[in-house]
Amino acid sequence: MANLSVRKLDDNIYARLRIRAANHAVSIEEEARRIISKAVSAPEHISEVFRKHFGPHNGIELESTSQQIPHEPMDF
Secondary structure, rough: OOOOOOOOOOHHHHHHHHHHHHOOOHHHHHHHHHHHHHHOOOOHHHHHHHHHHHHHOOOOOOOOOOOOOOOOOOOO
16 A cells, blocks of 8 residues: 655644544544545546435435436437
8 A cells, every 4th residue: 555645734624534534433544544535535426426316315306307308319
C-alpha cells in the first residue's frame, strides 16, 4: 500500500478533520482515507443520482419513458 504525507495543512482544516473523525468514531487517518477514497471513486450512475434526490422517498414519482417512447437518432 502507498503512503501519503500532507504538508502545510492549515491548522483550522486539521481541527475540522479531527472533529469530523471523532464524529464518525474513527482516527484522523481513517477519516482522511475515506474522504480521499470518495473523492476519487467512480461517480454514481446518473439514474441513481436522480432516484436519490427525486425518488418516491422525496415525494416525487419518476416515470421511465425509455421503453415507452422510442426516439429517432439526431441528425447533424
